[in-house]
Amino acid sequence: MLLTDKTHLYIFNFKMDLKKFLLKLTLLAVAFCGVYYFFVDKLSKGYVDPYYYKFTQEAGGLILGLSRANEGISPYIVESKLDSFIRQNRPIVNLGINEAHFGDVYLETIKKKIKKSDNGLFIISVSPANFTAPKRLDENQIFDFDKKLKMGKITNFTSYPNHNYIINTYGLPLYSSFHNLDQWNHRVSHKNGWNEIILKTKSDTITDNLINYWKTESIKFYTKKAESEHIAPYRYDCFIKTLKYLTTKGHVFLTRVPSDLDVVEIENSHWQTFDKDMDSIAKVFNIPYLNYSKQSNEYKTYDGSHLESESAKKFTRVLCDDIKNILIQNKNSYL
Amino acid sequence: MLFNSFEFLLFFPIVIFGFYLLPHKYRWLWLLLGSYYFYLAHELELVILLFISTCVDYFCGLKIPSASKAHKKLYLLISIFVNLGILFAFKYLSFFTTSLQGVFAFFGVDIPKSENLGSYSFDQILIPVGISFYTFQTLSYTIDIYRGKIKPEKHFGVFALYVSFFPQLVAGPIERASRLIPQLKKKVNINISNIKKGLIMMAWGFFLKVVIADRIGIYVDAAFIDPERNHGLPLYIAALFFAGQIYYDFSAYTSIAIGAAKIMGVDLIQNFDRPFFATTVASFWKRWHISLMDWLKDYLFIPLGGSKGSKLKTVRNVFILFVAVGLWHGANWTFIIWGALNAVILILEFVTTPLRRRVFKSLRLNQQTINLLARIFGVNFLLITLIFFRSASTADAFSYIKQMFNITGLHVNILNNYFELALCLILIITVQTIHYFKGNDKIYELVTNRPKYIRYSMYTAYIFIIVLFAINRQNTFIYFQF
Numbered sequence: 001m002l003l004t005d006k007t008h009l010y011i012f013n014f015k016m017d018l019k020k021f022l023l024k025l026t027l028l029a030v031a032f033c034g035v036y037y038f039f040v041d042k043l044s045k046g047y048v049d050p051y052y053y054k055f056t057q058e059a060g061g062l063i064l065g066l067s068r069a070n071e072g073i074s075p076y077i078v079e080s081k082l083d084s085f086i087r088q089n090r091p092i093v094n095l096g097i098n099e100a101h102f103g104d105v106y107l108e109t110i111k112k113k114i115k116k117s118d119n120g121l122f123i124i125s126v127s128p129a130n131f132t133a134p135k136r137l138d139e140n141q142i143f144d145f146d147k148k149l150k151m152g153k154i155t156n157f158t159s160y161p162n163h164n165y166i167i168n169t170y171g172l173p174l175y176s177s178f179h180n181l182d183q184w185n186h187r188v189s190h191k192n193g194w195n196e197i198i199l200k201t202k203s204d205t206i207t208d209n210l211i212n213y214w215k216t217e218s219i220k221f222y223t224k225k226a227e228s229e230h231i232a233p234y235r236y237d238c239f240i241k242t243l244k245y246l247t248t249k250g251h252v253f254l255t256r257v258p259s260d261l262d263v264v265e266i267e268n269s270h271w272q273t274f275d276k277d278m279d280s281i282a283k284v285f286n287i288p289y290l291n292y293s294k295q296s297n298e299y300k301t302y303d304g305s306h307l308e309s310e311s312a313k314k315f316t317r318v319l320c321d322d323i324k325n326i327l328i329q330n331k332n333s334y335l
Numbered sequence: 336m337l338f339n340s341f342e343f344l345l346f347f348p349i350v351i352f353g354f355y356l357l358p359h360k361y362r363w364l365w366l367l368l369g370s371y372y373f374y375l376a377h378e379l380e381l382v383i384l385l386f387i388s389t390c391v392d393y394f395c396g397l398k399i400p401s402a403s404k405a406h407k408k409l410y411l412l413i414s415i416f417v418n419l420g421i422l423f424a425f426k427y428l429s430f431f432t433t434s435l436q437g438v439f440a441f442f443g444v445d446i447p448k449s450e451n452l453g454s455y456s457f458d459q460i461l462i463p464v465g466i467s468f469y470t471f472q473t474l475s476y477t478i479d480i481y482r483g484k485i486k487p488e489k490h491f492g493v494f495a496l497y498v499s500f501f502p503q504l505v506a507g508p509i510e511r512a513s514r515l516i517p518q519l520k521k522k523v524n525i526n527i528s529n530i531k532k533g534l535i536m537m538a539w540g541f542f543l544k545v546v547i548a549d550r551i552g553i554y555v556d557a558a559f560i561d562p563e564r565n566h567g568l569p570l571y572i573a574a575l576f577f578a579g580q581i582y583y584d585f586s587a588y589t590s591i592a593i594g595a596a597k598i599m600g601v602d603l604i605q606n607f608d609r610p611f612f613a614t615t616v617a618s619f620w621k622r623w624h625i626s627l628m629d630w631l632k633d634y635l636f637i638p639l640g641g642s643k644g645s646k647l648k649t650v651r652n653v654f655i656l657f658v659a660v661g662l663w664h665g666a667n668w669t670f671i672i673w674g675a676l677n678a679v680i681l682i683l684e685f686v687t688t689p690l691r692r693r694v695f696k697s698l699r700l701n702q703q704t705i706n707l708l709a710r711i712f713g714v715n716f717l718l719i720t721l722i723f724f725r726s727a728s729t730a731d732a733f734s735y736i737k738q739m740f741n742i743t744g745l746h747v748n749i750l751n752n753y754f755e756l757a758l759c760l761i762l763i764i765t766v767q768t769i770h771y772f773k774g775n776d777k778i779y780e781l782v783t784n785r786p787k788y789i790r791y792s793m794y795t796a797y798i799f800i801i802v803l804f805a806i807n808r809q810n811t812f813i814y815f816q817f
Contacts (some may be wrong), residue, residue, distance in 0.1 A: 021527050025534075028794060036802045173550075175803040217564075 036174075037163075043177035044161030047189065048170065051097055051150060054193035056160035059113045060090030061250065063193075064106075064242075065125030068257040069096025072307040073123060074316045075192040081320035085251075085327050086121055094193035097150070102130055102239040105146035110242065112157040120250035123319070124242075125257045126278060127293075128271040131239065132225075133232035142234050186302075188309075197302050198309045206302055215260060215304030222266050222305075231271055243285050253323055254282050254289040258296045258315065260304040288326050290319065336376035337811060338591045339544050346373065347595065350501075354599055359522045363492050366519075366599070370501035374464075377505070381463040384421050389498045391417045392473045396487040396494070399480045407481060414477040422470045426462050430666030465505030467663055471630050473498050476512040478634055485513045493519055502595040506588045506814040508606040508626035515601070523600030528783075535779040536594030538797060543587035547762045549806035551580040554759065557749045559725055562735040567742040569749045570735060574718045577725050579763050581813055582610065585624070586775060588812045593776075607775045611767060614709040616677070616684050616716065627663065631656055646686075653685070654678045664724070669732060673723040680716055758804075 050070075063073045075092040086092070095113060100106050114120055133142045146152050156164035186206060188196040199206045246252045256275070268274060275291055282289035292315065299311035307315055336342050350369040357365050374382050395414040399407050423431075476497070479485045488494040497516050503509075558565055558573030565573075589606040596603045606625050613619035620628055632641075636656045642649040654675070661674020695705055719736070726732035750756070773780055782793055 017527055018525060021530070028798070031795075032798050032802070035798050039802055171806065171808045173804045173806060 039174040039177050040163050040166050041161065043170070043174060044163055044166055046177065047180050048166060049172075050187060050189050050195045051193075052162065052165060053189055053191050054093060054095050054097065055154065055157045055165050056162050056191070057093060058090050058116060058158045059093040059095070059120075060117050061086060061092040061121035061123075062110060062113060063092065063094040063096055063123045063125070064100070064110065065096045065257070066100055066127070066129055067096065067098035068127065068259060068306055069123075069125035070094060070098065070193075071096075071195050071197050072257045072312045072315055073125065073319065074190075074194050074196070074313055076190070076194070077313060077316040078121070078123070078320055081317065082121060082324060082327075085324070086119075090117055091192055092121060094190075094195075096125060096193075099149045100151065101132065101146070102235045102242060103146045104143055104238060104241075105149070105152045107238060107242050107245065109151045109157060111245065114249060115158075118249060121323075122246045122250060122252045123323075124246075124252065124254050126239075126254055127256055128231060128267045128274050131231045131235040131271070132229040133235060134228055135230045136228075137232075139232075139234045142232060196309045196312065197306065199302060206308075211302055211304075214302065215262070218304045219262060219266065222263065226266070226270055240281070243281070243287070247285055247287065251327065252285070252287045253326075254278055254287060255319060256289075256291045256293045257307065258292045258299045259301055259306070261296050263304050264293045264296065288323075290322055292318070336373050338588065339541060342376065346376075351598055355525055362523075363490075363496050363519065366501075367492055367496045367499065370496065370499040370504060373501040374499065374504060377464045381425075384425070384463050384466065385469060385499060386495075388418055388421065388470060388473050389495045392477050392498070393488075393491055393494050395477050396480050397489070399477065400487060411477055411481045415474065418470045418474050422466055425466060427662075427666045434668075468507045468509055469498055469504060471627070471663075472509050472511075475509070475630060475634065479512060488512065488516050490520075500596070500601075502592040502601075503603055506585070506592070506812055507624075508589060508592070508604050509630050510603060510626070514604065518601045521600065526600065529600065530598050531783065532779040533594040533597035535782050536597060537591050538594075539778045540587045540590030540592075540594060542797070542801065543583045543590065543766065544812070545805040545807070546800065547759075547766060548580050548584035548587055549808055550755070550762070550804075551576045551583070551759050553806065554750060554756070555580050555725070559731075559735070562731065562738050565749055566738045567740075570739040571718075573749065574722050574725075574735075574739065575714070576759065578611075578714070578717055578721050581721065581724070582607075583766070584813045588814060590775075590778070605776045609770050609774060611714065612710070612771060613713060614706045616681050616713060619713060619717070620677070620681070627660070631659055631663075635659055649685070650682050653682055657681065668729050669723045669726055672729060672732070673720050676720040676723065680720075 061078070063069050063075060063078070073094060073096070075094050078092050079086070093113065095110070100109075134145070137145055150165075150169045153168040154162075154165050155168075156162055185201050185203060186198050188198060190196065243252065256278070271277075275289075275293070278289045278291070299315055300308055301311070302308045336346060346369075350366070353365050353369075354362055371382065371385075374385060392414050395410040398410045402410060476485075476494075480487050488497065493516060496519055497510075497512060500510075500515065500519065555573050555577045558570055559577075562570060586607050593603045593605070604626055608622040608625065610619050610622040613622050636652055639652045639655060640648055641652060657674040657678035658671060659674070660677070661670040661672070664670045664673070700708075722735050722739075723729070723732045726735060769778070769781065782790055785793075
């Protein structure tokens with residue numbers, strides 16, 4: 001059947017309208033993407049969050065573990081003290097994150113951070129907490145659980161600026177690129193991933209009273225957490241896998257960062273033979289286990305669990321001296 | 336797949352382009368594939384349950400009209416048994432076994448806990464996303480056929496699409512076959528005006544979700560995660576915010592669902608009608624989650640006798656209705672208490688109406704004052720009941736309420752970020768004002784039929800608001816868990 005002129009005109013107009021509409025929609029989508037990218041880029045060049053700088057460079061060596069490693073071990077000191085042993089042109093990065101329990105996700109992250117690196121230095125901070133997972137989860141579910149955390153969401157671990165990190169993990173509104181919402185004035189996030197906690201800033205001081213209060217809260221938190229979590233065999237297996245991998249990539253040191261004795265006691269009550277077990281594992285892999293958990297009186301935490309800046313520096317120096325001695329001994333034994 | 340995810344931003348345009356490019360006779364297949372893909376992206380294994388429900392109800396639906404009276408009932412019972420059986424097994428079994436263990440333990444009989452029953456635990460059963468929604472939707476189909484209200488759908492594909500239509504599959508609105516199936520079969524031509532309206536509804540839904548509900552949620556989570564750490568006003572504000580969060584979150588989902596369906600020429604029913612402007616608890620429940628309340632009214636409340644019998648019978652029926660509402664939301668005592676509290680207040684409202692009228696008359700209060708008082712009372716009542724809804728356990732809920740009345744100062748903010756707190760309040764007031772004037776269903780009127788320069792300014796403002804103020808956490812919608 002032939003179309004009438006009127007029908008032709010209608011179809012022509014409709015097609016024009018549709019084209020115009022689709023063009024406008026496309027323009028809106030492009031404008032949206034443009035504006036989004038602009039603010040992501042703006043944010044990526046400033047402070048993002050305490051973990052951002054852990055994912056902005058390739059690493060020659062790593063400090064691994066949970067929040068105690070994150071705040072308690074300074075890569076600057078490690079680099080300066082162990083410079084002659086490292087022989088790396090890539091930096092040591094603190095990859096300690098409070099959600100970095102041993103698992104396949106953490107292991108993959110480690111692999112990507114040190115892809116091109118050999119003869120590196122790896123300090124692994126361990127405590128029973130590194131091996132915990134919610135009781136209700138089985139092995140596969142723990143993996144899925146880890147995949148939903150920061151390291152599981154991102155695909156780029158080594159670029160600066162790291163847009164991928166912001167797009168996939170940044171949970172705050174992007175107006176933070178003008179005024180950051182996540183900046184605690186007692187925390188200094190260094191470009192090598194170390195988060196230094198300073199007790200005294202220009203504007204205020206974390207007093208002993210506050211430290212005691214936070215310590216009480218920490219103990220309450222750990223006690224409550226222990227009710228719903230357990231030491232997961234999956235995490236232990238992944239820990240072994242991590243050690244196997246890292247021992248092929250350089251020198252590995254296991255350490256237990258000091259914290260208040262009350263907190264250590266809670267941890268040990270959930271894994272009574274922890275230090276003995278770590279010693280055994282260390283022997284199997286022929287690596288040292290440096291346990292400082294009983295030297296709590298020599299260091300100060302700001303919440304019972306995590307070292308404040310000066311103690312973190314002091315601890316890192318002590319740790320590096322011990323590592324240095326071991327490395328010298330090893331060198332001599334090779335000779 | 337979440338509506339507020341990057342995957343959906345890719346998935347949806349592909350489905351729409353495919354839908355309009357394909358001839359009408361293949362569209363059902365395209366949408367069915369799209370819907371199953373949408374569900375598979377959530378849960379790979381549990382899609383089988385959706386398929387079982389579909390097959391059973393299709394088969395029973397076909398058999399009922401031509402069967403004898405006794406067989407009609409049998410087919411209906413098969414449909415009810417299979418659907419509610421799946422729902423019970425996946426959603427309520429763990430709760431009932433735990434509760435039974437509790438009852439036996441009370442009488443000194445020790446029954447092994449579920450985790451000790453071999454290597455399998457009921458606690459490990461995953462609740463399929465949206466199971467309560469699609470079970471109720473598909474159940475209404477066989478019941479309506481049994482009642483002679485509708486004829487069975489002979490095309491299996493169209494029926495499967497009715498059960499799984501992706502915009503409303505996982506969180507409603509719960510549609511009836513008599514409304515949705517004819518729309519799914521109808522030939523749809525491209526209608527730019529409808530597409531625009533649909534897109535605006537979706538954009539509004541995204542705004543409600545990522546800018547408001549998820550923002551309020553941060554404050555709410557901080558309060559509910561450990562109520563012992565806070566007290567007084569911050570907990571009151573958090574409870575108030577939770578009422579807002581659940582409303583904005585659910586109405587966001589509904590807006591996106593309605594918008595997405597509209598783009599494909601399907602009109603879904605409205606699930607909300609400005610609930611916070613209700614002046615009675617009864618009217619609140621007529622404006623909140625309308626599709627669920629209508630379903631329960633038609634298939635539970637009225638068959639029980641509704642409000643036609645004695646006062647006592649009405650009271651009993653209201654109580655059963657609201658306990659069912661509570662149970663529908665989740666297998667936990669918190670939901671049952673939430674439902675029961677609503678029933679108690681509704682019954683009190685029903686019983687004391689004449690008395691209240693006399694009191695208001697003697698106090699010479701005008702209607703506006705009465706309405707204002709009713710709203711204040713309503714919101715606070717809702718707030719208390721929702722504490723049970725949000726808490727992980729009844730003990731947590733009581734602890735929250737206890738701490739909420741432990742007022743020792745004027746500290747209002749848990750997060751110590753007053754800008755964000757103020758922003759939450761501004762957004763709530765703004766959206767409530769918009770809903771007051773435009774309702775939940777005519778939001779697109781804010782944009783359409785305005786001069787070009789205003790429309791373009793609004794689009795630009797929208798882009799900047801979403802980019803700068805959205806909370807980028809890809810949080811699931813609260814009602815996905817039901």
